Amino acid sequence: xxxxxxxxxxxxxxxxxxxxxxxxxxxxxxxHGVVHAVDGVSLTVGRSETLGLVGESGCGxxxxxxxxxxxxxxxxxxxxxxxxxxxxxxxxxxxxIRRKLQMVFQDPFGSLDPRWTVGQLLAxxxxxxxxxxxxxxxxxxxxxxxxxxxxxxxASRHPHEFSGGQRQRIGxxxxxxxxxxxxxxxxxxxxxxxxxxxxxxxxxxxLQRDLGxxxxxxxxxxxxxxxxxxxxxxxxxxxxxxxxPRAALWRxxxxxxxxxxxxxxxxxxxxxxxxxxxxxxxxLPSAFAPPAGCRFHTRCPxxxxxxxxxxxSLRAVGDADHLVACHLAEPPxxxxxx
Amino acid sequence: MSIAQSVLPAAEERPVxxxxxxxxxxxxxxxxxxxxxxxxxxxxxLADVVYPADPLDMVGTPxxxxxxxxxxxxxxxxxxxxxxxxxxxxxxxxLLIGGVATLVxxxxxxxxxxxxxxxxxxxxxxxxxxTELFQTIPPFLxxxxxxxxxxxxxxxxxxxxxxxxxxxxxRLVRAEVLRLRDGEMVQASIVLGLxxxxxxxxxxxxxVLAPIVVSASIMVASAILTESxxxxxxxxxxxxxxxxxxxxxxxxxxxxxxxxxTLPGLAIVAAVLALNLLGDGLNDALDPRQNRR
Numbered sequence: 001x002x003x004x005x006x007x008x009x010x011x012x013x014x015x016x017x018x019x020x021x022x023x024x025x026x027x028x029x030x031x032h033g034v035v036h037a038v039d040g041v042s043l044t045v046g047r048s049e050t051l052g053l054v055g056e057s058g059c060g061x062x063x064x065x066x067x068x069x070x071x072x073x074x075x076x077x078x079x080x081x082x083x084x085x086x087x088x089x090x091x092x093x094x095x096x097i098r099r100k101l102q103m104v105f106q107d108p109f110g111s112l113d114p115r116w117t118v119g120q121l122l123a124x125x126x127x128x129x130x131x132x133x134x135x136x137x138x139x140x141x142x143x144x145x146x147x148x149x150x151x152x153x154x155a156s157r158h159p160h161e162f163s164g165g166q167r168q169r170i171g172x173x174x175x176x177x178x179x180x181x182x183x184x185x186x187x188x189x190x191x192x193x194x195x196x197x198x199x200x201x202x203x204x205x206x207l208q209r210d211l212g213x214x215x216x217x218x219x220x221x222x223x224x225x226x227x228x229x230x231x232x233x234x235x236x237x238x239x240x241x242x243x244x245p246r247a248a249l250w251r252x253x254x255x256x257x258x259x260x261x262x263x264x265x266x267x268x269x270x271x272x273x274x275x276x277x278x279x280x281x282x283x284l285p286s287a288f289a290p291p292a293g294c295r296f297h298t299r300c301p302x303x304x305x306x307x308x309x310x311x312x313s314l315r316a317v318g319d320a321d322h323l324v325a326c327h328l329a330e331p332p333x334x335x336x337x338x
Numbered sequence: 339m340s341i342a343q344s345v346l347p348a349a350e351e352r353p354v355x356x357x358x359x360x361x362x363x364x365x366x367x368x369x370x371x372x373x374x375x376x377x378x379x380x381x382x383x384l385a386d387v388v389y390p391a392d393p394l395d396m397v398g399t400p401x402x403x404x405x406x407x408x409x410x411x412x413x414x415x416x417x418x419x420x421x422x423x424x425x426x427x428x429x430x431x432x433l434l435i436g437g438v439a440t441l442v443x444x445x446x447x448x449x450x451x452x453x454x455x456x457x458x459x460x461x462x463x464x465x466x467x468x469t470e471l472f473q474t475i476p477p478f479l480x481x482x483x484x485x486x487x488x489x490x491x492x493x494x495x496x497x498x499x500x501x502x503x504x505x506x507x508x509r510l511v512r513a514e515v516l517r518l519r520d521g522e523m524v525q526a527s528i529v530l531g532l533x534x535x536x537x538x539x540x541x542x543x544x545x546v547l548a549p550i551v552v553s554a555s556i557m558v559a560s561a562i563l564t565e566s567x568x569x570x571x572x573x574x575x576x577x578x579x580x581x582x583x584x585x586x587x588x589x590x591x592x593x594x595x596x597x598x599x600t601l602p603g604l605a606i607v608a609a610v611l612a613l614n615l616l617g618d619g620l621n622d623a624l625d626p627r628q629n630r631r
Contacts, residue, residue: 071525091534098531111522113541125530174530 016083017044018214019068019182024077026060026067033288037063039238040077042314045182048208050215052229052246054222054261058284060238061218065184068216069103070094082181099129102175106187108167112159118145118170119155125177144173148203165196172203182214189224201227222265226250231321234258237287237295240314244322254317254324257296294327302328361623368619374612378605382430389423393579397423401595415598416591421584425605428581432609435496435580436561440554442500443507443561448550450504451511452538456519466512469505477502481564485573492575495568499561507553514546548624552617559613566606581606 026038037060045051053061066072068079070086079086084097105111112121122141126132132140142152148169159167168188175183185204189197205228207213219225225232226246233243234255242255253259282299285291291298297307306327314323318331362368391397396418397410404413404421412422454465472480484498518524519542527537543550568574569582570589581602588599 066525069529071528091528095531095533098529101529103526103529105522105526107522111526113523113545115544124532128530128532128536171526174526178530 018047018049018082019043019045019216020078020080021064021068022078022080024064024067024079025075026063026072027075035287036238036290037287038067038074039290041235041238041240043233043240043243045214045216047181048212048214050204050208050217050228050230052225052232053216053218053235054220054225054232055235056284057220058287059235060287061220061235062186064235065103065186065216065218069101069184096129099178100181102178102180102183104168104171104175104183104185104188106190108164108171108191109159111171112167112174114159117156117158118150118162121159121170122155122174122177125174129178131178140177144177147176147207148173163196164192165199168192168196168200169203172200172207176207176211176213179211180213182216184216184218186218187220188217190219190221197224198227204228222261234261237285237290239295239325241296241326242322242324243314244319244324248319248322252318254322254329255296255326256300256302256328260299294325304328358623362619365619365622367615368623371612371615371617371619374608375616378429378433378609378612381426382433385423385426385430389420389426391423393423393427394419394577401591403595404597404601412601413597415584415588416595421598421601424579424584425581425602427579428584428602428605429609431492431578431580432562432565432606435492435499435565436558436609439496439499439503439561439565440557442496443504443557444550444554446500447504447507448511448543451508451513452515452543454508455512455515456534456538456542458516458519462512465508469508472502472505475502478564478567481568482571482573485568490568490573490575492578495565495574498568499564503557503561503564507550507557510549510553511546514549515542518542518545548620551624552621555613555617555620559610559617562606562609562613581609 021041021043024038024041025036028035028037039060041060041064043051043053053064055061063072067074068086070079070089070091074087077087081097081101086094086097086101089097116124119138119141122144123137126137126140131137141155145152145154150166150169150173154162154166154170159170162170168191172188188204189200192200201224204215204217208215215228217225217228229246231243231245232249233240234249234257235241236257242249242253242258244254249258250262253262285295285298291308292311293309294300294303294307294312297303300307304327310327312325312327314325316322317324317329362372397420398407398414398418400414400416400418402410402414404411406413410420410422412420412425414420415424450465450469454462454469480502481498484501485494488494488497515538523541523545524537527541532541565574565580566582566585569580570586572583572586574580574583584602585599585606588595588602592599
């Protein structure tokens with residue numbers, strides 16, 4: 001077993017990953033102490049790939065997404081996008097790189113200026129990046145609206161005239177305006193009705209197939225991630241505890257936290273079985289003073305003495321692209337009994 | 339696409355800008371304020387037409403009571419100056435000083451507030467300490483000191499009022515900008531690659547316009563009051579007629595000929611009242627909670 005995990009490796013062999021995050025740390029200084037919202041996270045996203053990032057609220061997944069976009073300044077670590085190192089760059093130097101890296105926000109209304117028309121909102125990124133003439137930009141706006149399934153006359157209306165799902169389509173169209181290689185989606189469907197959620201997820205799927213854009217998809221909802229992700233990372237208290245291809249993770253979750261998350265999903269097919277499983281007890285420990293050793297040991301049904309002292313690092317268990325940070329995880333033949 | 343179309347509400351224009359005036363006209367207090375302000379503006383605009391002579395000239399017998407001589411409907415003061423002419427020309431001075439001083443204070447206040455709120459950190463600390471420094475000095479005393487040190491002219495009076503009335507506006511703008519700064523609209527703008535100046539000017543400030551407009555109308559009123567107070571104390575420009583200087587001159591004959599001080603005083607009351615009514619009306623009309631239907 002290699003001592004130092006190398007999470008670049010599970011990138012499905014597509015050469016250099018599009019996004020490579022190494023040992024990213026985000027700290028908040030608050031009057032009550034320092035919060036380690038993200039504590040040494042490494043991950044990669046390949047071209048045209050969707051990496052789903054799941055975890056409870058407060059686990060640092062949104063902070064991680066924003067730190068990658070440098071909306072929050074990381075305290076340490078490196079972020080490389082397509083060969084460019086984003087971590088050391090000034091905000092002005094980042095501006096041209098932003099064309100490749102965009103974001104879709106959770107609240108599609110809060111992120112759209114209520115005083116602007118949809119057409120103006122979609123043309124603005126083109127304008128500030130000096131793309132096209134006025135008429136070309138207007139054509140591009142029409143193309144984007146069609147792309148996300150909105151009528152062409154939407155361009156002359158204001159955001160408040162649209163429903164939540166339509167506003168999220170506008171947000172997606174704006175994120176795509178600059179033809180980015182990677183879009184960070186921060187809970188993009190959490191504020192929407194379930195029926196609308198499916199439409200938006202299908203739209204994202206279509207866009208990925210047609211445009212080859214990669215997504216870092218942040219969500220607390222496992223069923224949403226199952227629908228959209230190629231690979232999934234599970235976060236707990238600022239760290240990634242397990243990462244695997246979607247099918248492998250659903251077939252055989254290795255980390256006890258991942259299994260607890262799956263058990264928490266209501267399942268009509270196995271109501272009796274669910275009751276027999278150990279549900280996760282207790283709250284997320286305070287991020288001001290995270291537990292020593294494995295951060296999950298305070299809630300882990302399997303914790304042993306070693307877990308209280310020694311923090312597990314990510315290691316491949318079984319398949320090379322299935323990484324888990326747990327001392328007790330073992331290859332499939334034995335873990336099936338746990 | 340047909341689904342999307344059918345879900346869309348019928349085409350309607352956002353009412354914020356176009357409908358502001360119409361909404362203002364639905365409020366009686368705002369209508370009264372607008373009418374009063376319109377009358378004062380008309381007086382200022384027509385001053386040279388109705389009373390082409392210098393209002394400081396002696397034109398009639400001193401102490402003519404209002405109505406005593408049809409040539410001087412509001413009477414004359416102890417120097418035989420036409421009070422009506424003084425009020426017309428004074429309207430011009432009051433509105434000009436009130437407007438320009440508010441403009442000065444808007445530029446400083448909005449600038450300081452927007453920069454402090456948007457960039458936070460060190461810029462915020464430094465600017466807010468300066469603001470607090472200004473707030474520890476009573477603004478009227480500060481204005482007196484500035485005018486007393488410099489010559490009392492129109493320009494120095496405008497500067498004195500403008501330089502002393504911005505701190506509260508700066509705090510208001512800072513608070514509003516801070517609220518928007520952490521919101522997703524600004525975050526989205528940063529991600530899209532907009533420059534800070536562009537974000538502040540095109541997305542942040544237009545969305546804090548409502549409270550700025552409301553406080554600007556009140557600031558004009560208080561600038562008019564401050565100018566009148568300075569003029570009353572003899573710290574106005576001696577070469578121009580202002581309502582405050584007319585009240586100041588009339589106070590010596592208050593016991594015998596009270597109209598000399600009272601009539602320009604009523605003009606001040608009317609102007610301040612008009613602007614406050616308008617400010618209240620704007621406050622209601624710009625309130626987003628009442629616009630959302």
